[in-house]
Amino acid sequence: MTGSNALKNSAAVLLAAVILPGCAEKAADALSELADLADTLGFTVVAQAVQARTAPDPGTYIGRGKLEDMRGLVAQHEAELVIFDNDLSPRQSQNIERLLGCMVWDRTQLILEIFARHARTAEARVQVELARMQYMLPRLVGLWAHLDRERGGIGTSRGMGEKQIQIDRRMVRARIAHLQKELLRIETERITQRKQRSTCFQASLVGYTNAGKSTLMNCLTGSSVHVADKLFATLDATTRALDCLSKPSVVLTDTVGFIRSLPHSLVASFRSTLEHVREADLLLHVVDVSHPDYETHIQTTAGVLHEIGADDVPRLLIFNKIDLSLHDAIDRIMLEKKYPGCLCVSAFEEGARNTITDAITARVRDGCISRTIRLPYSNSDALADFYAYSIVDSVDYREDAMYIDCIISPLMRRHFNRYLPDARNHGL
Ligand SMILES: Nc1nc2c(ncn2[C@@H]2O[C@H](COP(=O)(O)OP(=O)(O)OP(=O)(O)O)[C@@H](O)[C@H]2O)c(=O)[nH]1
Ligand SMILES: [Mg+2]
Known part of the structure; x- marks a missing residue:
């Protein structure tokens, strides 16, 4: 594998794709995404070569005749690199490199290069x-x-x-x-x-790369994580407290975005980063609704979530960038009908923060229970716990003990069980 070090930032590159049966409709989007990925590394796309085939050529993936055309394009544009949208076997890459006389990458290698460049x-x-x-x-x-x-x-x-x-x-x-x-x-x-944070409600931002997750993270938590109009701007998980009054308090994690055919070796290597996602109490699935292919992005994200074992984590669908689309009220109504419970926001507009915070707070309160708990004075240290992890309505200091009226979220039920010898009778 030849790294990007040998290539100039603005290197001229040729994109290539083989369209297999059933994929024709998505071909244009796939190539435009490949061009975005190449742009993320600063390359200049000079030409594209596309071929429809019933099956890949075992030796060169793309047909020999097409390879001849590509050789002409490489020479004409002085291309230093050819990037295939398809995944090539090691032997196919070598054969194509030999026939074209220039460096050849497949989609996986391109994504790996971007990750390598962006890892902080x-x-x-x-x-x-x-x-x-x-x-x-x-x-x-x-x-x-x-x-x-x-x-x-x-x-x-x-x-x-x-x-x-x-x-x-x-x-x-x-x-x-x-x-x-x-x-x-x-x-x-x-x-x-993470164990130290386990008494907080954990929400994680997930979604296709460039959907606006980091922008929303900044808008919700007042932090300043890196935002860029580039694919895979974020690779590292960042966790910050959400500025809201809910009990338990909420922490929000921003993490790596997903993409079609995310290389398996990357998913495996990023297992611990993605653990935040699997262990979250709520996933905020952010979608760039202004993207023409946003529905496929939703499916891709759902697919990766399945792959990493996060199917059971509750989700909140957030359509972002409505300032760039949904100009028509009907569009929005249709979307809300198709995806019940979804939110429509623009991270650039005032209302986004409250809309999302309110929805998260409602989820934290989902299934909360109201209780009066008797706390003996010998155990009065625990009162601080109630203030920290439940919503305390009142404390009645009686002769025999304190009586705490409070609201406890499902997440904290187990934590408060120890103050309730009769917890099971109360359904706690
Ligand atoms: N017009 C518009 N642009 C937005 C909005 N939200 C984010 N953006 C832009 O979209 C681009 C990507 O935003 P990020 O927040 O970096 O996206 P991300 O989902 O974190 O991307 P990765 O970290 O690469 O996965 C940036 O140029 C943002 O300024 C929005 O609501 N409206
Ligand atoms: Mg990001």
Whole structure:
């Protein structure tokens, strides 16, 4: 695998896609998304090559005739890189590279490069490097094949290239083992931090990349996480307290966005970052409703949530960027009819913060119970707990004990059980 270091920021690139049966309708969107991904790395897209086929060519994915055309385009535009929208096998990449005489990436490699470029924290860097190494392992062959070709290679003794591949494989495997250990260490630290926050209601922003999750995070929590009109601007999870009066208090996490065909090695490496999502009490699924393909984005996000085991976490669907669409009231009514309970907001408009905070607060209160709890004076330290984690209406200081009128959310029921010897009788 050849990295982006060898390429200029503004390198001329050619995009290529094979359209398989049943995918024709989405072809234009897929290529425009691929162009956005290339733009995120600063590349200049100079041309596109698209071919409809009933099945991929086993050796080169795209047909040989089309490859000839592409060779012409590469020469004409002095393209340094060809990016395929499809995932190529290691052998297909090598064959195409040889035939075109320039570097070839597939979609997975492009996404891995973006992640590598955007990783900021130690954890994200380790996660991305691990995913890249796993992608690289089966592709080492191509890097050294030229040595065997130069020396006439295959004979009774092993070629130089093959020996070099064995050495590289061992090094890459050792690096993978080291990174996995390092990730485990970071994950353990993260679990400890999360336990400290476990008395809060945890909401997580999820959705397709560029939907506006970080912008909403800033608008809801007054923080200043990085926002950009680029794909995968955010890779690291950020957690902040939500500015609202609900009890228990609410913390909100912003995290990596999803995309069609998110590489599996990335999903696996980002397991701990995505754990926030799996363990959340509520997912705020943000959708850029101004995007022509937003319905597919909803399905993709649902698919990734399924893949990471987050199917059971309650969700709130938030259609964002309504300032760019939904100019017509009818559009909005139709949307609300199709997706009952959804919210329609613009992160740039005043009302978004209250609309979303109110909806979250309502979810926190969902299933809350009102109780009068008797707390003996010998246990008066616990009163602080009630103020912190429930809504206290009043405290009656009687001769025998304190009587606390409070509202307890479902999340905190277990926490308060210990003050209630008869908890089961009260249905707590
Ligand atoms: N017009 C408009 N633009 C918005 C709105 N919300 C976000 N944006 C823009 O959309 C782009 C992406 O916003 P981000 O908040 O970075 O999106 P994200 O979902 O965090 O993206 P990733 O971190 O890449 O997954 C930025 O240019 C924002 O300024 C909105 O309500 N209206
Ligand atoms: Mg973001």
